[in-house]
Amino acid sequence: MTKQVFPGLEGVAIAESSISFVDGQKSRLEYRGIGIDELGEHSHFEEVCLLLLNGSLPGQKELDEFRAKLVDARALKGGVIDLIKCLPKEGHPMDALQAAVAAVGMFYPGRHGMTPAEQRDSCVRLIAKIPTILAAFQRMRQGDDPIPPGDDLSHAANFMYMLTGEVPDEFTERTLDVALVLHADHTMNASTFAGRVVGSTLADPYCVVSSALGALSGPLHGGANEEVLKLLQAIGTIENVRPTIERMIANKEKIMGFGHRVYKTMDPRAVILKQRAAQLAQRSGNPLFPLAVEVEKVVIEHYGAKGIWPNVDFYSGLVYSEMGIPPDCFTPVFAIARVAGWLAHWLEQLDGNRIYRPTQVYTGPHEQPYVPIEQRR
Numbered sequence: 001m002t003k004q005v006f007p008g009l010e011g012v013a014i015a016e017s018s019i020s021f022v023d024g025q026k027s028r029l030e031y032r033g034i035g036i037d038e039l040g041e042h043s044h045f046e047e048v049c050l051l052l053l054n055g056s057l058p059g060q061k062e063l064d065e066f067r068a069k070l071v072d073a074r075a076l077k078g079g080v081i082d083l084i085k086c087l088p089k090e091g092h093p094m095d096a097l098q099a100a101v102a103a104v105g106m107f108y109p110g111r112h113g114m115t116p117a118e119q120r121d122s123c124v125r126l127i128a129k130i131p132t133i134l135a136a137f138q139r140m141r142q143g144d145d146p147i148p149p150g151d152d153l154s155h156a157a158n159f160m161y162m163l164t165g166e167v168p169d170e171f172t173e174r175t176l177d178v179a180l181v182l183h184a185d186h187t188m189n190a191s192t193f194a195g196r197v198v199g200s201t202l203a204d205p206y207c208v209v210s211s212a213l214g215a216l217s218g219p220l221h222g223g224a225n226e227e228v229l230k231l232l233q234a235i236g237t238i239e240n241v242r243p244t245i246e247r248m249i250a251n252k253e254k255i256m257g258f259g260h261r262v263y264k265t266m267d268p269r270a271v272i273l274k275q276r277a278a279q280l281a282q283r284s285g286n287p288l289f290p291l292a293v294e295v296e297k298v299v300i301e302h303y304g305a306k307g308i309w310p311n312v313d314f315y316s317g318l319v320y321s322e323m324g325i326p327p328d329c330f331t332p333v334f335a336i337a338r339v340a341g342w343l344a345h346w347l348e349q350l351d352g353n354r355i356y357r358p359t360q361v362y363t364g365p366h367e368q369p370y371v372p373i374e375q376r377r
């Protein structure tokens with residue numbers, strides 16, 4: 001029987017999952033059945049972590065305990081800080097994050113065969129420490145000392161505090177919090193699949209998350225938001241938008257922040273982030289926001305009928321840059337949120353696990369002779 005290849009695994013279900021759901025035609029994303037529009041309005045990141053990990057919204061006591069555990073786990077061991085200090089300042093923060101997360105696992109026992117309690121502790125540790133690692137790398141590469149985490153700030157506010165040394169205002173804190181909620185999970189995307197593959201080998205969660213980070217770093221996945229900002233800066237003026245975009249379209253160049261395997265209309269996360277970006281731009285007068293709106297208009301004019309619309313990355317970069325987050329930290333900020341989804345998928349994978357071992361269609365030769373080196377051409 002001839003085997004069929006499914007490029008990009010399009011349409012291939014690789015697991016049953018009850019964590020999140022996307023309807024790409026109706027522009028709907030749900031976590032455990034709850035729409036992200038509702039979660040973005042009423043919930044916050046810490047609560048969403050428990051929703052994803054446990055399957056339902058927590059009670060007050062459970063939420064308070066989880067928050068306290070996160071706060072306790074925020075600080076990094078001296079060895080991890082030393083390691084981050086040794087990384088090249090010119091290196092990309094995503095690579096620093098991936099290296100440091102893999103290293104964090106070496107500081108904790110129970111690599112393989114964790115008890116359920118140890119699994120939960122690792123989840124708390126990874127969610128709590130990723131913002132600290134990112135903020136420490138960012139500060140040390142600019143020659144500043146890392147700022148120890150605060151213990152009376154939310155996850156979002158504490159990250160901004162460790163990054164900038166200032167507690168953010170309420171609007172900035174809430175905007176980052178909403179962005180974290182929106183990025184926390186997204187069904188079987190490339191990084192989640194990468195994490196599940198590694199998890200299926202019973203590798204520890206630090207390896208699972210570091211592999212997922214590697215997958216997220218690529219420009220076709222999480223790296224697109226950084227590229228969007230570069231494009232907007234290169235365009236520079238409203239008058240330049242149409243000629244630049246039409247030239248890109250004529251040259252069949254991909255326009256970053258547009259298109260999606262699942263969404264064939266506006267990504268529901270982009271709808272919410274666009275509103276936030278508009279509010280931030282109203283406060284700051286950021287000239288890139290009207291440019292982005294114009295880019296969106298021209299791209300939809302040409303590609304909307306083909307199902308190519310703004311995705312989550314189109315407005316997230318604008319939102320983060322307004323908060324003073326450096327462009328190469330945009331994707332790591334995505335990871336601050338997505339680690340919750342990766343870990344929920346890791347736990348789900350372990351429940352009834354079977355190692356991933358797909359097949360291939362071999363297209364090479366057979367029964368070739370071994371040619372001694374001196375006779376090779």
Ligand SMILES: CC(C)(COP(=O)(O)OP(=O)(O)OC[C@H]1O[C@@H](n2cnc3c(N)ncnc32)[C@H](O)[C@@H]1OP(=O)(O)O)[C@@H](O)C(=O)NCCC(=O)NCCS
Pocket residue numbers: 008219220221222224253254255256257258259260261262308311312313
């Ligand atoms: C997200 C993405 C990787 C999905 O990939 P995919 O499902 O494999 O879709 P494809 O890359 O095969 O694209 C299908 C068609 O749409 C076109 N297309 C998709 N995204 C496009 C974009 N951003 N700009 C221009 N054309 C695009 C492709 O050129 C292709 O056209 P063709 O059928 O004429 O060859 C893809 O849309 C993309 O590269 N987007 C830009 C990067 C980005 O924003 N990533 C963040 C995702 S959240």
